[in-house]
Amino acid sequence: MTTVTSALTTHALxxxxxxxxxxxxxxxTIDRGEIHGLIGPNGAGKTTLLNLLSGTIPPTKGDIFLxxxxxxxxxxxxxxxxxxxxTFQIPRFFGQLSVRDxxxxxxxxxxxxWSHRRRVERAEALxxxxxxxRVASLPAKQLSGxxxxxxxxxxxLMSERAQVYLLDEPFAGVNPLIKDIIMRLIREENRARxxxxxxxxxxxxxxxxxxxxxxxxxxxxxxxxxxLDEIARNDLVIRSYLGSSVxxxx
Amino acid sequence: MRLQQRxxxxxxxxxxxxxxxxxxxxxxxxxxxxxxxxxxxxxxxxSWNLLAGYxxxxxxxxxxxxxxxGYTAALLVLRLAVPSIAAILVAAMLTAGVGLxxxxxxxxxxxxxxxxxxxxxxxxxxxxxxxxxxxxxxSVGLIVPPLFATRDPRPYYxxxxxxxxxxxxxxWLLIRSRYGLYLQAVRDDEVRAESLxxxxxxxxxxxxxxxxxxxxxxxACYGFYxxxxxxxxxxxxxxxxxIVMVIIGGIGTFFGPVLGALIVQGLSEYFREFGQLRMLxxxxxxxxxxxxxxxxxVALIRQLWARFYPPAKRLALRLRASQRAN
Ligand SMILES: Nc1ncnc2c1ncn2[C@@H]1O[C@H](COP(=O)(O)OP(=O)(O)OP(=O)(O)O)[C@@H](O)[C@H]1O
Ligand SMILES: [Mg+2]
Numbered sequence: 001m002t003t004v005t006s007a008l009t010t011h012a013l014x015x016x017x018x019x020x021x022x023x024x025x026x027x028x029t030i031d032r033g034e035i036h037g038l039i040g041p042n043g044a045g046k047t048t049l050l051n052l053l054s055g056t057i058p059p060t061k062g063d064i065f066l067x068x069x070x071x072x073x074x075x076x077x078x079x080x081x082x083x084x085x086x087t088f089q090i091p092r093f094f095g096q097l098s099v100r101d102x103x104x105x106x107x108x109x110x111x112x113x114w115s116h117r118r119r120v121e122r123a124e125a126l127x128x129x130x131x132x133x134r135v136a137s138l139p140a141k142q143l144s145g146x147x148x149x150x151x152x153x154x155x156x157l158m159s160e161r162a163q164v165y166l167l168d169e170p171f172a173g174v175n176p177l178i179k180d181i182i183m184r185l186i187r188e189e190n191r192a193r194x195x196x197x198x199x200x201x202x203x204x205x206x207x208x209x210x211x212x213x214x215x216x217x218x219x220x221x222x223x224x225x226x227x228l229d230e231i232a233r234n235d236l237v238i239r240s241y242l243g244s245s246v247x248x249x250x
Numbered sequence: 251m252r253l254q255q256r257x258x259x260x261x262x263x264x265x266x267x268x269x270x271x272x273x274x275x276x277x278x279x280x281x282x283x284x285x286x287x288x289x290x291x292x293x294x295x296x297s298w299n300l301l302a303g304y305x306x307x308x309x310x311x312x313x314x315x316x317x318x319x320g321y322t323a324a325l326l327v328l329r330l331a332v333p334s335i336a337a338i339l340v341a342a343m344l345t346a347g348v349g350l351x352x353x354x355x356x357x358x359x360x361x362x363x364x365x366x367x368x369x370x371x372x373x374x375x376x377x378x379x380x381x382x383x384x385x386x387x388x389s390v391g392l393i394v395p396p397l398f399a400t401r402d403p404r405p406y407y408x409x410x411x412x413x414x415x416x417x418x419x420x421x422w423l424l425i426r427s428r429y430g431l432y433l434q435a436v437r438d439d440e441v442r443a444e445s446l447x448x449x450x451x452x453x454x455x456x457x458x459x460x461x462x463x464x465x466x467x468x469x470a471c472y473g474f475y476x477x478x479x480x481x482x483x484x485x486x487x488x489x490x491x492x493i494v495m496v497i498i499g500g501i502g503t504f505f506g507p508v509l510g511a512l513i514v515q516g517l518s519e520y521f522r523e524f525g526q527l528r529m530l531x532x533x534x535x536x537x538x539x540x541x542x543x544x545x546x547x548v549a550l551i552r553q554l555w556a557r558f559y560p561p562a563k564r565l566a567l568r569l570r571a572s573q574r575a576n
Contacts, residue, residue: 054445080447092445094438096502097431105435108428109447155446 006068007032007164007196008053008084013062015048022048024220026062030164033194035186037201037211037228045220046200047089050166053198054086055079066164080110083163085156087170089200091148095141099132099151102140103158110159119158126154129185131178146173153182157189164196165189171206183210204228270411274404282403288515289410290472293417295495295507297464300421303502304430305457306437310365311352312465313488314372319345319466320473320483321379321386324394329385334397334474341470342463349462353455369486376484391480394473406475413471417464422504424460433457437502487529491518494532498539500546509548 008030015023023045030036038046051057053064055076063072071079094102103123107114114122127136130150135143140151153170156162165186171179187210189195201207207214208228216224216237224231231237274282298312323341326332332340352371356364380388387393398405424430435443436450436457443450473479482488491514499510514532521528543550 056441056445075449075451076441076444077447077449080445086445088442088445092439092442094435094442096438097434101431101434105428105431105448106446108431109435109443 005032006030007034007066008198009065009068010053011063011065013049013052013064014060015045015052015057016060021220023052023059026217026220026222028215028222030196030198031213032067032163032196033190034213035190035197035199035211037199037207037214038217039201039207039214040217040223044217046217047168048220049217050086050168050198050200054084054166056086077109083161084166085110085159085162085164086166087149087152087156087168089168089172091145091152093140093148093151093155096139098138099127099136099140099143102151102155103127106155106158111161122158122160126157129181130154146175146178149174150178150182157185160193162195164198166198166200168200169202170199171201171203179206186210267411267415271408274407279403282407284516284519286403286407286410286475287519288511289407289414290468291492291495291511291515292414292508293410293468294465294492295499295511296414296417296421297461297468298492299496299501299503299507300424300433300464301457301461303496303506304425304437305433305454305461306440307353307356307368307454307458308361308365309352309356309368309458309461310486310489311368311372311375312461312492314375314484315345315349315462315465316469316472317379317479317481317484318348318375319469320394320479321392322466323470324392324473324479325385327395328392334395338467338470338474342466345466345469346459346463349466350455350459352462353458357451357454369489372484372486372489376481379481379484386479386481389481391478394477394479396477397474403475406471409471410475413467417468418504418508420464425504429453429456487526490529491532494529494536496546497536498532498546500548503546503548506546506548509551510546513547 006029008028010026010028013023013026013028014021026045026049038049040046048057052059055071055074055078058073063070065071066079066082066084069082071082071084074082094105097105100123103126104119107119107123111119127133130153132143132147132150132154135147140148143151149170149172153167156165170182174182183206186197186199190197197210199207199210211228213226214228214231215222216231216234224234224237226234273285277285294312294316298309301312302308319338319341322344323334323337326337326340327334352368356367359367379386382388383390397409425433432443432448432453433456435446435448436453440450443453495510495514496507497510498513499508500506518528521531524531539546
């Protein structure tokens with residue numbers, strides 16, 4: 001069984017696509033209140049792992065526990081209501097709804113008990129924070145790619161109860177200024193409410209600034225785990241993924 | 251919405267309803283008769299729009315649901331001597347049940363497969379009606395006893411006016427509530443909706459069941475009005491008509507199907523002597539609209555209005571902003 005100090009635990013998690021094993025035998029523990037980086041080369045299985053953790057696709061084998069409760073095979077909306085929210089590498093949102101309604105619908109679904117006023121205030125605060133004021137009344141499909149990425153994160157932040165966030169390349173195409181704002185927000189949520197984050201990113205600077213621990217995936221497996229400094233010294237990691245760039249960064 | 255605006259709005263709607271309710275006193279029997287069919291299609295088009303326009307599934311079985319309601323109610327009255335009102339209610343419930351099952355069966359299907367599956371369902375239902383001659387009198391048609399002793403269309407007109415107002419009122423409230431937002435979220439991106447805690451299965455099936463229920467009520471009542479049911483109403487032509495109405499009016503808009511039913515059914519009656527050619531005309535109109543103005547005539551009117559009457563633009567913006575201040 002799992003200990004209560006872990007936010008997410010997987011046992012021998014495996015996902016096959018036909019003959020391809022995208023996630024192979026991954027046993028992972030993410031601590032409660034941790035900001036965890038997930039890195040690895042293209043096709044390493046990072047997105048597939050997030051899809052498994054959030055219930056978006058079922059595993060071929062293995063088990064997933066959220067705060068000690070088995071969630072393997074549960075539908076995504078139940079997992080979301082249990083406090084695990086995610087973003088997608090290619091932003092997903094409700095294209096014909098306005099930006100504001102995108103936030104409100106998440107507010108309704110994730111905090112059913114809130115007053116209308118509270119929901120609206122939260123939505124407006126997030127619109128302000130993500131600098132989406134000017135487009136708040138437009139259909140979300142009219143946003144730019146970076147704005148869509150921001151909307152995705154803002155939508156998740158409509159929940160004040162979520163305890164775990166899985167963010168897949170959250171800063172791709174986002175302006176550095178807003179990136180800083182969001183990174184501050186992530187740290188703030190983490191410090192104030194003890195929210196756990198799993199962040200997939202190819203940007204070592206982001207990983208270094210935000211994360212406590214890092215998992216490196218390659219070919220569907222975990223090839224290293226530890227602080228960024230530790231994995232930067234790992235020969236296997238350097239050979240298979242990071243090359244020399246990480247040494248320069250760390 | 252500001253109080254003054256709201257009063258204007260309510261007054262406008264009340265006036266429109268008042269005029270609509272008063273029509274039978276001045277109009278000819280023929281005009282009233284055509285109006286009944288327009289109101290019937292207002293319900294069918296609006297309820298199909300609730301499913302295809304607000305929830306997503308592009309079902310091709312809506313006409314079959316209306317016919318299912320019609321046959322069920324008629325058979326209950328004819329074979330089991332159930333009182334008409336009770337028959338209509340039971341038929342509506344059963345139609346909702348069938349819609350629920352069809353919604354469940356097509357749950358994971360992509361758009362094109364869902365369209366094919368629902369079309370196959372409608373066609374199967376039509377063949378069953380034709381084949382079950384001893385019960386349904388097949389292609390000969392089933393004679394349905396009228397609701398009233400008179401041949402005057404006026405009582406039916408008021409019934410259908412009340413039904414369409416109820417339908418429109420229910421849809422209006424629904425799409426402005428949180429549940430309406432859930433439906434639209436499911437339509438726009440199911441995967442995202444699921445990942446934000448929305449039970450997409452439930453809402454899709456709800457959309458199917460509710461739209462079928464409305465079609466079932468309309469079909470049941472219309473059967474008593476036209477007094478003969480035939481499998482012809484389950485032919486694809488009928489579904490095509492509903493689609494054309496919604497697209498010409500504006501899919502995914504509230505007033506679109508109302509306007510579309512009025513235009514298409516009105517013109518259909520006016521050009522009756524052209525027969526099936528009328529559908530060709532509407533088909534061309536749909537193609538032109540799809541290529542030029544996909545949001546349909548409601549959006550077109552809104553834009554023209556805003557262009558030639560500037561205050562309307564401000565009003566429209568304000569309306570939009572306040573729509574969900576519930
Ligand atoms: N739905 C799918 N069907 C078939 N194969 C898939 C599917 N999803 C992922 N894969 C395969 O699984 C492997 C891992 O893909 P995944 O998207 O998890 O990689 P990733 O680590 O997120 O890569 P990137 O950094 O490019 O986003 C890839 O080889 C991919 O082709
Ligand atoms: Mg990926």
